[in-house]
Amino acid sequence: MGCSPHVSLMLIILAFTLVIQALVCLGQPGTWQLLLENAGIASMHTAVTHYGTVVFLDRTDIGASQINLPNGECRNDPNDAVLTHDCTAHSVEFTPGPNTVRPLTIQTDTWCSSGAFRADGTLVQTGGDADGAQMIRYFAPCAPGGTCDWVEDAQTHLQARRWYASNQLLADGTVMIVGGQGVFSYEFVPPQQSDAQVSLPFLQATLKAPGDEDNLYPFVHMLPNGNLFIFARRDSILLDVSSGAVLQNYPTMPGTEARNYPATGSSVMLPLDSANGFTTATILVCGGGNENAFSNPQAQLPASSTCGLLEATATNPQWTMLNMPFQRTMGDMLLLPDGRTLLINGAQSGSAGWGLASNPTLNPVAFNPVDSSFEVQAATTIPRVYHSTAVLLPDTRVLVAGSNTHEFYTFTQPFPTELRVEAFSPQYIDDSFNSQRPTVMVAPAAVGYGQNFTLTVAVPAPQGAFQLRLSNAPYTTHSFAQGQRQLVLPIYEVVITGPNQYTIFSSGPPNTNLAPSAYYMLFPVQNGIPGTATWVQIS
Numbered sequence: 001m002g003c004s005p006h007v008s009l010m011l012i013i014l015a016f017t018l019v020i021q022a023l024v025c026l027g028q029p030g031t032w033q034l035l036l037e038n039a040g041i042a043s044m045h046t047a048v049t050h051y052g053t054v055v056f057l058d059r060t061d062i063g064a065s066q067i068n069l070p071n072g073e074c075r076n077d078p079n080d081a082v083l084t085h086d087c088t089a090h091s092v093e094f095t096p097g098p099n100t101v102r103p104l105t106i107q108t109d110t111w112c113s114s115g116a117f118r119a120d121g122t123l124v125q126t127g128g129d130a131d132g133a134q135m136i137r138y139f140a141p142c143a144p145g146g147t148c149d150w151v152e153d154a155q156t157h158l159q160a161r162r163w164y165a166s167n168q169l170l171a172d173g174t175v176m177i178v179g180g181q182g183v184f185s186y187e188f189v190p191p192q193q194s195d196a197q198v199s200l201p202f203l204q205a206t207l208k209a210p211g212d213e214d215n216l217y218p219f220v221h222m223l224p225n226g227n228l229f230i231f232a233r234r235d236s237i238l239l240d241v242s243s244g245a246v247l248q249n250y251p252t253m254p255g256t257e258a259r260n261y262p263a264t265g266s267s268v269m270l271p272l273d274s275a276n277g278f279t280t281a282t283i284l285v286c287g288g289g290n291e292n293a294f295s296n297p298q299a300q301l302p303a304s305s306t307c308g309l310l311e312a313t314a315t316n317p318q319w320t321m322l323n324m325p326f327q328r329t330m331g332d333m334l335l336l337p338d339g340r341t342l343l344i345n346g347a348q349s350g351s352a353g354w355g356l357a358s359n360p361t362l363n364p365v366a367f368n369p370v371d372s373s374f375e376v377q378a379a380t381t382i383p384r385v386y387h388s389t390a391v392l393l394p395d396t397r398v399l400v401a402g403s404n405t406h407e408f409y410t411f412t413q414p415f416p417t418e419l420r421v422e423a424f425s426p427q428y429i430d431d432s433f434n435s436q437r438p439t440v441m442v443a444p445a446a447v448g449y450g451q452n453f454t455l456t457v458a459v460p461a462p463q464g465a466f467q468l469r470l471s472n473a474p475y476t477t478h479s480f481a482q483g484q485r486q487l488v489l490p491i492y493e494v495v496i497t498g499p500n501q502y503t504i505f506s507s508g509p510p511n512t513n514l515a516p517s518a519y520y521m522l523f524p525v526q527n528g529i530p531g532t533a534t535w536v537q538i539s
Contacts (some may be wrong), residue, residue, distance in 0.1 A: 029427035030364065030377040035099045035399070036421040040067025040092055042409070043402040045113065045477040046389035049141035050121045050519035050535045054094040054391065056101070056401060059111035061130060063408050064088045066419060067103050075107060079131050082408070094401075094421065095144045096393055104139075106150050108132035114217075115475035116167040116175045116483050119517035119539060123475070124175050124189055125150075127162030134158040136189055159187050159197040164216035164261055167475065167482050170241060171226045171512040178230065179203050179218050182210065198244050206232040212294050214258035217478050219267035221312075222485070223281045226513035229312045231267060231285060233258050238312070250310065253285065253319050257304040262352040263289035265304060266333040266479040268341055269312075270369050271469070274490040278514050281313045284367070286343055287328040287479075293351035300349040300358050303329035309372070325376050328361045330479050332390040334398060335486040337469050337523035337530035338428055341367040342377075342398060345384040345479070352478070354407050357385050358414075364398075364424060382422060385415055389476045390424075394521050394533040398424040428529050435461040438524035438531035441501065446537040447508040456503045457524045457531065464527030466494055468506050471521045471533070487515055508538060 043056035058065065061081040065088040069075070074087040089103035090110070109132035115125040123139040134157040142148035158177065165180040170188075178186045184204040187197040206215040215232035223229055227247060228239040234255070238248035259265035265288030272278045285308045290301035305327040309320040324343070331346035344364040350357035360383035366375045380400070384390075388403035403418035404410075410417050438457035447453050455468065467488060474484035493505040504524070509515035521533035 028363070028376055028378045031425045032378065032380050033423045033425065034420060035096070035423050036094070036101070038066060038419045039094060039101050039401065039421050040103065040419065041065045041090060042387060042404040042417050042419060043389050044387045044404070045110065045115065045475065046391050046399070046401055047115060047117070047123055047475045048391050048393060048473045049123070050473070051141050051143050052096065052394055053141060053144055054096065054399060055091065055123060055139060056094055057091045057106065057110055057125070059128070060086070060090050060106060060109045060132070061111065062090070065090055065409065067092060067101065069103050069105060073105065075105065077107070077131070081130065091150065096395070096399070099421070104149050106137070107152050108135045112164050112478065114162065114165045114167040114177060114477070114482060116169045117473055117475070117518055118169065118175065119173050121519045126167060126175070126177050126189065127158060127165055127180065129163050133161040133163055156191065160185060164478070166218050166220045166480065168220045168222055168228065169483050169516045169518060170222065171516055173517055176241065178220050179216065181213065181216060202230065202237050202246065203232060206235050208233065208258065208291065212262070214260055214263045214291060216261040217480050218260060219285065219480060220482070221267070221269040221281070221283060222513070223312055224272060224278050224514055229269070229281070229283060231283070232260055250312070250317055251319060253308045254321055255304070255306055256291065257288045257306070258291050259285055259288040261478055262294040263291065264330045264352040264479050266331050266343070268333045268335055268481070268484060270341070271335060271339060271486040271488050272514060273488040275488065278487065278510065279313060280311065282369070283310045283312050284308070284333070284341060286324060286333060287331045287346065289329040289351045293329070294353060294356065297350060297353070297356040303327040303348050303350070307367070322372055325365055325374050326361050326363060329357065330385055330388070331361065332388070332476065332479050332481065334390055334392050334481060335471060335484060336366070336392065336426060337396055337471065337525060337533070338426070338528050339369065339469070341369070342426070343367065344390045344398065344400065344424065345388045347385045352386050354386070355405055357405065360385055366426070377426070380422060380424070382418065382420060383415055384418065388418070391476050391481070392471065393423070394535070396426070396429060396523070396530045396532065398426070400424060433529045436463055436527050436529040438466070438526045440524060440531065440534045443522065443534040444536060446539055448539065449508055449512065450510050451508045452505070453508065454503050454505055455522070455524060456497060456501060458501050459526050460500050462502070462526050466491055466502070466504055467525035468504060469523045469525055469530070470509070470515065470536070471523065472515070472518055473521070485515070
């Protein structure tokens, strides 16, 4: 069967884009490596555990995946929309290094769900669609080679259907679930207030139209005082979680673009720094799409090319607008251990949705908060559009997985269901920096709040100052790394304790508002060159 003119045109545009961006990226920083040809599933949701393994999670109502469940196991679900007797896995555990996958068993539909790690390192995964819309699931990770698997809570369910919601680990250790399609409220796991959900009219006020909301997967960031910055479409509020009161309405972000799903921009809270007492919280929102991109996909309207910076803790906060080198919808944003923010994945036209985007954005871009500049990085050759993910690994690489712009697994051009797993290595990984790269020799397994600790590293030829950066492991889906945060810890003294060996004196975060109790990656950084992180439990 021949291709339609629309598909043929998309193939020509894709080929042209690949050639142009490949030529542009010559000499640009960073490198790419294919880690695994076939992970078995296209990862719609991705999270790194404190064992260094990575959880990939797709959805169940999608038919057969490309990897079987172990030992002849099958999932029988009479309510499954596609395959009621399914012997394939829809979640896997990926182990970097050997680059292997182990199938995991998920029972209910996790399509467009949400998640967060709690204090003991367990991944709390919530919502989805169909029979999974009100489910709570847990994944207690194990060391590579273990047999840990998903456990679904048969007793406690969410109070509302949480599809396209966002999660945030709070200072008291509970997980807050915000929004969802047609749901203008939030709730908690474990439940609070006699299992009640709390109304959040802001979510209804920012709704564009049912089915074309542009305010789903709201951007949620916990500020240093424990209050939540919540952004949807173009507007944002400051929410007091303890009382449910809206403390502040922030200025509307300039521009006509929508920033949340399905327009699908992304957001981070820039690193909190001990240099200012961890008091300054700056929000960065980048990309998104034309408000009509979802409803008029034939037009392939250009994605947003702008970012906005807002110091949410300022007395009179105002947006500062910036221009990116590329238009980008469905891009992921990650806090790198050198202090920059990486923008990666996505497309330059259209919106999220099945077959609604074109012109993939193959080049990552690194944003430097020191001077608000952007640096174009080397391009991948694999388009990562709808349902693609990216996460930071402890070894400082960025793992990239997923991309499925089809309702089911479809391996035809222009954007086949993507089962390949890649790693992007920022320039700081280059061998020319090995003499400056710190290697952890002695580290604490746990650090208390405000507790003094030491970290001993080996550095062959240090050239500048040391830093210690504390990064959590977020839950990444639909271009938002839920709960992502990074702290720059204080350094009181650096003592030479042996040949090329240095002991760094520091202290843990002052309180749980800054870093909720959880496992964190502690990255030693020397002259801007990060070394492999050690996992530390902050408790």
